[in-house]
Amino acid sequence: MRQEHKTFRAIEVGDGGDGRWKTYAQSLWPEMAGLLTEEGRTPEGADRVRALFHAHMPELVPVLDRLAGQLDRPEAEAFLTHAALRPFSQACTQIARNGTLLRNYDLRPDQCEGTIASSRYLRPVIGMQDMLWGLLDGMNDAGLAISLTWGGRSAYGRGFAILIVVRYLLETCDTVDEAVGRLRSLPIAVPQNLTLVDPTKAVTMFVGPDMAPTPAPDACAANHQHLPVTDEQERTLRTQERLRTIRAAGTNVAAMLQPPLYRSVDEQGSRTLYTAHYRPADGRVTYYWPGDSWHQSFTDFTPGSRTVTLGRPS
Structure with missing residues (x-):
């Protein structure tokens, strides 16, 4: 790679x-x-x-x-x-089990802001920020964590980008059930999958401009929803293969840093940019790259910068 x-x-x-x-x-x-x-x-x-x-x-x-x-x-x-x-689309794989959330975020490096933000707009929230105050993933001080993946379909409608939806849910909700309830009233512009976890519950919700929020079979997601995956979609995204792999691996950080979950550069220049492991009940998150990691928490948040290597050695 x-x-x-x-x-x-x-x-x-x-x-x-x-x-x-x-x-x-x-x-x-x-x-x-x-x-x-x-x-x-x-x-x-x-x-x-x-x-x-x-x-x-x-x-x-x-x-x-x-x-x-x-x-x-x-x-x-x-x-x-x-x-x-x-509208924009990204790949990504994510799973929530036993009060933790683990995700890989895949995109072109130049299209990802790469900002870990600690904020107190309405309450303490830490997450990977994008588009100035939206969130790709994050957690709040109540022990709720949420991350997103693209839903794999080209539908588009009037509504919110999913980044601000993640921000809103983390700012206003304490539990998975409360967040899912609020999600049902929010118009969403592009098909997306949200994985949510708190100390007692985990769920993935399929959302989009042409469907009501729908729970997935389990609390994990790649880049498809309820519709069959075409051969072309599977060739380019390997979404079904990644979902099978993460279901078998569970919340195993080492598996996230290996193919097929860790993705090499594709035809559009997209690749895995980071792995995030949230433990929201403890208020802790660790970001991983091959050979490197960065720990952050509500009690010990450390501003700064870190240049990391993307891709695994050949």
Whole structure:
């Protein structure tokens, strides 16, 4: 496997109001602004997504206002609603068992922000952040952890990017059951799979713009949902093979760092970027790469940066 390097960083942003989030977000804004849809750039589109956010995520409205005000860009509020972003898809494999959540995140290195963020918007949350305040995976101080994978279908509708949904659920929910209940009322733009775990329960939910939230057979997911996987999809994503492998391996970090769960560069340049092992009841998460790891927790969060090697030696 061809090796490559990527720098991940860990930051603390507090409640978003003391300037730390502003410094971080302004440095990324030039590359983020292009991800806003054309509709989101219009006054009518901005009004629509603002109303959608107010209707479905009212608890986060004060945070949205605080963050958008610091960016001081006319399109910032529409962007931060995550209801007017260009659709994107990623691979990934994840499983939850016995109060822990283990996942691999697969994407092109240049398309992943690589920011581990500790925040206190509404409550303490730690997770792998993307799109300025969305989350690819994370945990809160109540012992709830959530991660996402793409659902493998090309459906698209009006609704939220899954990143802000993970953020919202972790900010407002204590348990899996509470999060699943809230999930049922949220419009989702792209088919996604969410795996959720707390100290007593684990579940994977299939969600999307064309379906009601549906529980998967067990608390693990790759990149398909309820529909049959085509030969082409399996050739490019190996989604069924990865799901079979992770079911057999369980929450085994070593298995996640080996093929087929650990993925080499594909035709689009996507590859496994990190492995995350959440133990939310303990408030701890460890990020893994071949030959390296980084521990973070609510009681000992360490800001900084780390350049890691992607890919296993040949």
